[in-house]
Amino acid sequence: MKSVQINIYGGSEVMEINQNTVTPNISSDKVLVSIKAAGVNPVDWKIREGFMKERVPLQFPSTLGMDFSGIIKEVGGQGSPTDFKEGDEVYGQATVLNGGGSGTFAELALANVDSIAPKLKSLSHIEAAALPLVGVSAWQGIVENMNLSGGQKILIHGGAGGIGSIAIQLAKFLRAYVATTISTDDMDFVKK
16 A cells, blocks of 8 residues: 655655555454545644644654545444445544544545544545545534524634635524635635
């Protein structure tokens, strides 16, 4: 299996394509996914450069990547606590940061069943792979922490960014009045 790995913390020069990565071992609470698309987020370079090593030290070699979309290749053992099955199209996160994922910049990735969801048929794998981190972040901020509801007002900074662009759509869906900050170059994008 091929993957993008690092053997030390550092800049982009430490990334290597490993042609012979060992396929991750599957357990009962995990699925093995054939990756069709992987999302790239700022946290990926922060992990690569070692900004999170005190919180979550990597074991080298380490496969990078967090967000993905793909097709389940294998479901963990008999009696696995999941309704997912081989061949299901899913998206989610499979990072070393959330307890046992294997990284998504690879042909195959190991993901916790509670970190994936069925991929909507209307989304391509590329679109679905772009959603997990930004979608969860927007949801946590607006729904879980703020409890935003119709008629309320919200100011979203960075409305053209990944989280901001999802947060605007979520707040509009909740029928809130939305204001945002953006650069003038992003005005047309955000109005759409």
